[in-house]
Amino acid sequence: MPLVPVSVLLKEAAAEGYAVGAFNCNNMEIVQAIVAAAEAEKAPVIMQASQGAIKYAGVDYIAAMVRVAARGARVPVALHLDHGTSFDQVVRCLVAGFSSVMIDGSHLPLEQNIALTRQVVSAARPVGVSVEAELGRIGGVEDDIAVTDREAFFTDPDEARYFVEQTGVDSLAVAIGTAHGRYKGEPRLDFDRLSRIKELVSVPLVLHGASGVPDEAIREAIGRGVRKINIDTNIREAFVGAARRKLDENPQEIDPRKILGPAREAAIEVIREKMRVFGCSGKVRG
Numbered sequence: 018m019p020l021v022p023v024s025v026l027l028k029e030a031a032a033e034g035y036a037v038g039a040f041n042c043n044n045m046e047i048v049q050a051i052v053a054a055a056e057a058e059k060a061p062v063i064m065q066a067s068q069g070a071i072k073y074a075g076v077d078y079i080a081a082m083v084r085v086a087a088r089g090a091r092v093p094v095a096l097h098l099d100h101g102t103s104f105d106q107v108v109r110c111l112v113a114g115f116s117s118v119m120i121d122g123s124h125l126p127l128e129q130n131i132a133l134t135r136q137v138v139s140a141a142r143p144v145g146v147s148v149e150a151e152l153g154r155i156g157g158v159e160d161d162i163a164v165t166d167r168e169a170f171f172t173d174p175d176e177a178r179y180f181v182e183q184t185g186v187d188s189l190a191v192a193i194g195t196a197h198g199r200y201k202g203e204p205r206l207d208f209d210r211l212s213r214i215k216e217l218v219s220v221p222l223v224l225h226g227a228s229g230v231p232d233e234a235i236r237e238a239i240g241r242g243v244r245k246i247n248i249d250t251n252i253r254e255a256f257v258g259a260a261r262r263k264l265d266e267n268p269q270e271i272d273p274r275k276i277l278g279p280a281r282e283a284a285i286e287v288i289r290e291k292m293r294v295f296g297c298s299g300k301v302r303g
């Protein structure tokens with residue numbers, strides 16, 4: 018199947034009340050794990066390239082790997098840029114064949130965030146690529162992007178409505194108490210704020226930093242309008258954990274396939290578990 022825009026997947030998710038998982042693809046094994054999990058669960062899936070993945074593998078390698086994975090897949094696959102940093106980077110991803118992009122202007126003053134997001138929408142929409150933006154600041158560390166607790170702040174519902182009206186974005190990432198990376202304690206999500214944003218905003222909402230959020234809180238967030246959920250840290254933990262166990266068992270091993278193969282299997286399992294929690298399992302018929 019050709020790559021599908023995220024907006025198409027989220028529209029179906031909104032109609033049926035579930036969320037689609039967006040998983041960071043950092044290397045070939047993880048790309049294969051994401052597709053294998055989606056096929057096993059009969060779930061639509063979003064693969065996303067973080068800033069760190071782009072630095073590590075390059076936009077063209079990621080796009081080529083995901084296109085190959087999608088071509089042979091029996092489920093719809095989207096390729097999405099995560100936390101796009103500039104208009105230029107978005108254009109590079111459009112040229113490379115991404116089906117969706119995020120532009121993250123959340124560090125900018127509101128009107129500048131609006132101007133940048135509008136510019137991206139005007140480039141992406143004519144070529145059928147959907148756009149996610151962020152309002153409020155999600156805390157934590159993800160690859161090159163670090164937001165301290167002092168810099169993080171929650172999304173203002175009225176501002177969210179204004180932002181979506183002004184930009185015409187397809188989906189909106191909200192800051193309601195999740196953070197990128199590992200949590201120190203249990204995260205507490207501001208569900209009232211989420212519901213208020215949902216009331217005022219017409220587009221699907223996106224939850225970043227969902228690794229480590231308890232399943233019950235995830236389900237609650239989906240019930241209140243979240244349609245895309247980003248997972249990275251849980252995959253890293255499963256992947257590297259399995260590779261480490263393999264090396265501990267056999268420190269003499271020199272075949273990378275015997276280390277990365279089990280890591281890939283561990284990633285498949287954790288992704289499948291997430292898909293069941295998100296409610297997207299079994300949504301691809303036929």
Ligand SMILES: [Zn+2]
Nearest residue numbers: 159225226247
């Ligand atoms: Zn994020």
